[in-house]
Amino acid sequence: DAGITQSPRHKVTETGTPVTLRCHQTENHRYMYWYRQDPGHGLRLIHYSYGVKDTDKGEVSDGYSVSRSKTEDFLLTLESATSSQTSVYFCAISDRRINTDTQYFGPGTRLTVL
Amino acid sequence: AQTVTQSQPEMSVQEAETVTLSCTYDTSENNYYLFWYKQPPSRQMILVIRQEAYKQQNATENRFSVNFQKAAKSFSLKISDSQLGDTAMYFCAFMPPDTGTASKLTFGTGTRLQVTL
16 A cells, blocks of 8 residues: 545546546655556556656646646646546556555546546 | 557456466567556556566566566466456556656556456
8 A cells, every 4th residue: 555545536527627636645755647547448647747846748648737736646637528538547656665666556536527 | 669468358267277368568678667467346456566677587476477578578477376356457567767757657458357166
């Protein structure tokens, strides 16, 4: 258990509405990641962070933004949700104090966009 | 860009038997990391085993072991003495060497394993 929580765990929203998912960690990990999981695609990286206010894009970043104003929180925002963003979203951390370059995952958030 | 291929969408094994899940990957890197993650029905992603490419010895964790063939770019997972609790989706993942910013994972599409009585 790497001390990762995600909120909300489930959310249903309508097309065009903004949505923010939160990833919270309690153990001062430096690196944080957001992935989405879809059938037939495995997990794909959306954005990642390598420190407070330091973020970068992943493989599928279009339509998403992130923010990290403090070490423990990494927020993923869908500015205007679309049905194609219906997915399960996972947050992950990595920290060399645990195991070099190994990522540990949160419990996931299931998002449905109607 | 790296790619990871899991060619077996679904597999089934009887309790106490042994099963092997296949994974191949494509990369031009020499040093990298490979992982197997397990996702049971609870949806939690659980690290099963980790392999460093510069180590020739195959990684082992209790009933789980890998067959790492670097030249063939193959990384299969063997589960011995299968248990009902091993029923899950299994993902193979590749990580390139550390670039100093973050270590990004590329996942395969997964193999759904069913353990039966």
